[in-house]
Amino acid sequence: MSEFTRRDGRKPDELRPIKMKVGVLDKADGSAYVEQGGTKVLVAVYGPREVHPRHLGLPESAIVRCRYHMAPFSTKERKSPTPTRREIELSKVIKEALASTIMLDLYPRTTIDIFVEVLQADGGTRCAGITAASLALAHAGIPMIDLVSACAVGKWNGRIIVDLTGEEDEECEADMPVALMPSLERVTLIQLNGRLTPDEFLEAFNLAVKACKYIGELQKATLRSYYEKIKEEVLYEQ
Numbered sequence: 001m002s003e004f005t006r007r008d009g010r011k012p013d014e015l016r017p018i019k020m021k022v023g024v025l026d027k028a029d030g031s032a033y034v035e036q037g038g039t040k041v042l043v044a045v046y047g048p049r050e051v052h053p054r055h056l057g058l059p060e061s062a063i064v065r066c067r068y069h070m071a072p073f074s075t076k077e078r079k080s081p082t083p084t085r086r087e088i089e090l091s092k093v094i095k096e097a098l099a100s101t102i103m104l105d106l107y108p109r110t111t112i113d114i115f116v117e118v119l120q121a122d123g124g125t126r127c128a129g130i131t132a133a134s135l136a137l138a139h140a141g142i143p144m145i146d147l148v149s150a151c152a153v154g155k156w157n158g159r160i161i162v163d164l165t166g167e168e169d170e171e172c173e174a175d176m177p178v179a180l181m182p183s184l185e186r187v188t189l190i191q192l193n194g195r196l197t198p199d200e201f202l203e204a205f206n207l208a209v210k211a212c213k214y215i216g217e218l219q220k221a222t223l224r225s226y227y228e229k230i231k232e233e234v235l236y237e238q
């Protein structure tokens with residue numbers, strides 16, 4: 001039997017190369033950039049800050065708002081800059097995947113605003129957006145019970161694979177984005193397009209958990225090296 005290969009030569013359980021950076025925007029309270037293969041996402045976080053309009057504020061908790069947006073230059077065919085139904089849905093999904101980790105009751109009557117900007121789309125943009133947004137929230141100093149790490153899995157050519165490219169996403173029999181709190185092992189997002197048998201679902205889910213935990217380690221290392229660099233700069237200035 002011939003060896004199973006994906007279009008880009010990866011093994012079924014192999015992720016694309018990942019780059020992460022925090023503190024990439026001066027004007028935002030928190031920011032992060034994540035690159036996963038050809039997918040490039042930039043996130044800015046503002047808050048906790050006063051809510052406008054004020055009646056949206058909650059007396060005992062902060063609210064979270066999220067805007068997921070694909071830049072017109074992020075796809076081959078120019079995407080209209082006006083929000084599509086897909087972008088409105090993904091904004092809600094990303095917000096919900098992150099909100100359960102934030103200690104919202106510490107900041108009543110405030111809002112935390114998350115802007116996810118997809119600079120280049122090649123599969124898994126909601127997952128890269130969640131991973132980057134969690135980093136940006138941490139960079140903004142917002143207390144959370146854990147990070148959130150996300151990765152898609154799916155079934156392509158009869159096999160369960162991790163981290164689908166845009167092309168694999170188009171051709172696949174099923175795709176399933178998963179977001180996980182990597183230390184607490186709690187799922188904050190799971191969606192499934194297509195069909196999987198119960199055994200395939202379990203295989204895919206376990207693969208997603210493994211990928212999310214690996215991404216969680218990269219997130220922690222990114223934050224650690226950012227703050228170590230700041231510490232060195234402060235010590236150098238003294």
Ligand code: ADP
Pocket residue numbers: 075076077079086121122123124125126127152165166169177
């Ligand atoms: P995700 O990016 O989270 O996987 P989808 O499954 O909706 O979300 O999209 C899969 C991929 O399809 C995207 O990452 C992108 O590469 C491509 N895609 C989505 N929407 C568009 C669009 N409007 N124009 C061109 N490509 C798109």
